[in-house]
Amino acid sequence: xxxxxxxxxxxxxxxxxxxxxxxxxxxxxxxxxxxxxxxxxxxxxxxxxxxxxxxxxxxxxxxxxxxxxxxxxxxxxxxxxxxxxxxxxxxxxxxxxxxxxxxxxxxxxxxxxxxxxxxxxxxxxxxxxxxxxxxxxxxxxxxxxxxxxxxxxxxxxxxxxxxxxxxxxxxxxxxxxxxxxxxxxxxxxxxxxxxxxxxxxxxxxxxxxxxxxxxxxxxxxxxxxxxxxxxxxxxxxxxxxxxxxxxxx
Amino acid sequence: xxxxxxxxxxxxxxxxxxxxxxxxxxxxxxxxxxxxxxxxxxxxxxxxxxxxxxxxxxxxxxxxxxxxxxxxxxxxxxxxxxxxxxxxxxxxxxxxxxxxxxxxxxxxxxxxxxxxxxxxxxxxxxxxxxxxxxxxxxxxxxxxxxxxxxxxxxxxxxxxxxxxxxxxxxxxxxxxxxxxxxxxxxxxxxxxxxxxxxxxxxxxxxxxxxxxxxxxxxxxxxxxxxxxxxxxxxxxxxxxxxxxxxxxxxxxxxxxxxxxxxxxxxxxxxxxxxxxxxxxxxxxxxxxxxxxxxxxxxxxxxxxxxxxxxx
Numbered sequence: 258x259x260x261x262x263x264x265x266x267x268x269x270x271x272x273x274x275x276x277x278x279x280x281x282x283x284x285x286x287x288x289x290x291x292x293x294x295x296x297x298x299x300x301x302x303x304x305x306x307x308x309x310x311x312x313x314x315x316x317x318x319x320x321x322x323x324x325x326x327x328x329x330x331x332x333x334x335x336x337x338x339x340x341x342x343x344x345x346x347x348x349x350x351x352x353x354x355x356x357x358x359x360x361x362x363x364x365x366x367x368x369x370x371x372x373x374x375x376x377x378x379x380x381x382x383x384x385x386x387x388x389x390x391x392x393x394x395x396x397x398x399x400x401x402x403x404x405x406x407x408x409x410x411x412x413x414x415x416x417x418x419x420x421x422x423x424x425x426x427x428x429x430x431x432x433x434x435x436x437x438x439x440x441x442x443x444x445x446x447x448x449x450x451x452x453x454x455x456x457x458x459x460x461x462x463x464x465x466x467x468x469x470x471x472x473x474x475x476x477x478x479x480x481x482x483x484x485x486x487x488x489x490x491x492x493x494x495x496x497x498x499x500x501x502x503x504x505x506x
Numbered sequence: 507x508x509x510x511x512x513x514x515x516x517x518x519x520x521x522x523x524x525x526x527x528x529x530x531x532x533x534x535x536x537x538x539x540x541x542x543x544x545x546x547x548x549x550x551x552x553x554x555x556x557x558x559x560x561x562x563x564x565x566x567x568x569x570x571x572x573x574x575x576x577x578x579x580x581x582x583x584x585x586x587x588x589x590x591x592x593x594x595x596x597x598x599x600x601x602x603x604x605x606x607x608x609x610x611x612x613x614x615x616x617x618x619x620x621x622x623x624x625x626x627x628x629x630x631x632x633x634x635x636x637x638x639x640x641x642x643x644x645x646x647x648x649x650x651x652x653x654x655x656x657x658x659x660x661x662x663x664x665x666x667x668x669x670x671x672x673x674x675x676x677x678x679x680x681x682x683x684x685x686x687x688x689x690x691x692x693x694x695x696x697x698x699x700x701x702x703x704x705x706x707x708x709x710x711x712x713x714x715x716x717x718x719x720x721x722x723x724x725x726x727x728x729x730x731x732x733x734x735x736x737x738x739x740x741x742x743x744x745x746x747x748x749x750x751x752x753x754x755x756x757x758x759x760x761x762x763x764x765x766x767x768x769x770x771x772x773x774x775x776x777x778x779x780x781x782x783x784x785x786x787x788x789x790x791x792x793x794x795x796x797x798x799x800x801x802x803x804x805x806x807x808x809x810x811x812x813x814x815x816x817x
Contacts, residue, residue: 268634270771273637273770274634274637274638276637276638283633283634283637283638295752350615351606351615351616352609352610352613352614352615352616355610374752375752377634377635377751377752378633378634379633380618380619380632380633380634380635380751381616381618382602382606382618382619383605383606383609383616383618384606385606386576386602386603386604386605386606386607386610387606387607387609387610387616388610389576389607390580390606390607390608390610390611391610391611394681395577395679395681395682396576396577396603396607396682397682398576398602398603399599399603401745411685414599415599415745415746416599416600416687416689416746417598417599417600417696417698417746417754418689418690418696418746419687419688419689419690419744419746420687420688420689420745420746421573421684421685421686421687421688421689422684422685422686422687423575423682423683423684423685424682424683424685425681425682425683426680426681426682434745434752435735435739435745435752436738436739436745470615470645471614471615471644471645471646472615472617472642472643472644472645473642473643473645474640474641474642475628475641475642475643476640476641477633477638477639477640477641478638478639478641479638479639480632480636480637480638480639483777483796485794485795485796485797485800486782486797486798486799486800487798487799487800488789488794488799488800488801488802489799489800489801491801491803492801492803492808492811492812492815493815495783495799495801495812496812496815496816498799499760499781499783499799503760503780503781503798503799505702505759505760505780505781506702506727506760506816
């Protein structure tokens with residue numbers, strides 16, 4: 258069984274982004290870019306399934322600019338066998354990415370697609386569910402545990418108040434939550450090996466997909482600033498402030 | 507055209523997040539209808555009909571709606587979607603699960619996690635963990651939206667007198683099956699609906715200490731318990747207590763952060779709280795930059811003292 262793992266190149270999670278002064282977006286020039294953390298968890302999970310002998314091939318996919326090749330090399334250093342880049346400099350919104358992935362799904366026929374639950378740049382949390390809908394496949398989002406057999410997959414999901422377990426027929430779409438696994442460190446020998454792994458580059462038009470935008474960003478602004486309050490010297494003062502000034506207890 | 511709110515409910519009654527979503531729907535203009543897709547969900551439908559501002563409740567009942575499987579709920583929404591200009595889901599685990607399925611089938615974009623309605627087609631939503639706010643305009647005829655509940659006041663649970671129409675239920679997809687769940691049972695308010703939240707960070711040191719120190723304070727204040735990602739990752743608190751960009755987004759009247767340093771990801775989840783109290787022994791901790799009241803102290807001394815002072 259093949260597993261397809263889409264990965265996104267995003268601003269590194271340690272970077273605090275700045276809003277551009279003209280309000281057109283955030284400044285990502287000369288900012289460190291990395292693989293979206295949830296996607297790293299997705300790759301790790303797929304590679305572990307392969308190491309357990311449940312999966313034969315892990316294919317990493319990215320949609321976006323040329324530099325996404327770096328992200329795909331990282332995915333292959335973690336253990337993906339090959340990579341596909343759908344290259345475009347157009348802005349890609351989740352529906353467009355889901356359509357590109359659906360086209361690749363038709364081509365590659367994977368038994369499982371594992372995606373990150375959300376990207377930490379646009380915080381959309383849409384692509385996996387959209388892909389599942391377009392492909393008419395079952396989905397298990399926010400996974401904290403995945404158990405794969407030949408014809409089904411059991412997934413424990415994080416939901417409000419606890420966890421629930423679903424059983425899906427294959428092929429199926431899974432999105433990862435934080436606690437699914439802890440991705441391994443990428444080692445130098447594996448980085449070297451990843452350079453030799455095959456990478457296919459396609460255009461959206463090769464897949465016959467229209468990537469037009471459905472949302473127009475009118476402006477991007479700074480959030481209202483919350484200013485620091487006061488330091489209180491002791492617990493008694495704190496209680497008095499909360500009771501008498503803030504009136505919240 | 508009317509707006510449809512896809513209710514979050516437990517079949518007996520509607521959950522709080524539904525009320526905030528109704529408020530967002532009212533701001534989109536037009537009538538507001540509420541869909542209750544559930545199993546023996548007459549109670550939830552009756553409760554939805556009482557919500558102020560709701561014109562009509564649509565009730566679809568089937569055994570396979572009981573656990574809110576995305577495939578089935580999305581299909582039920584799609585069966586009536588064409589009658590609406592806006593489809594609004596609460597941005598909860600359940601709403602986020604279903605909404606994109608509906609959007610993709612309608613071939614429209616989704617506007618996630620809106621915090622403000624500027625116009626019927628224009629919305630504000632936080633991006634980059636709340637470090638920027640994007641104003642976005644939908645170019646589609648049907649707007650599929652998830653609503654960040656902290657951005658909108660809850661609609662009143664009484665005052666409405668909506669009619670309840672019964673819908674024919676769509677067929678079971680049969681592609682996914684609910685196996686079981688482990689939902690923690692406790693008497694505390696739900697994290698996203700709580701007026702007061704007591705939250706602990708990595709400094710708690712262990713799950714025993716977390717409970718021993720913070721539970722009495724939460725009990726005293728009738729508060730919900732929360733945690734930073736560091737505390738959850740360390741196993742001090744359960745996953746669903748996590749407050750932050752990728753966990754719960756909360757905005758209580760009072761948020762008490764004990765031993766939480768204040769990483770960007772955590773602040774993204776709680777900085778809209780009305781009053782923030784930070785207790786931390788590191789006076790340089792970033793949490794103090796958003797706290798209304800900061801107490802530089804050892805939490806293992808200060809928190810028990812606080813419990814005592816509250817009498």
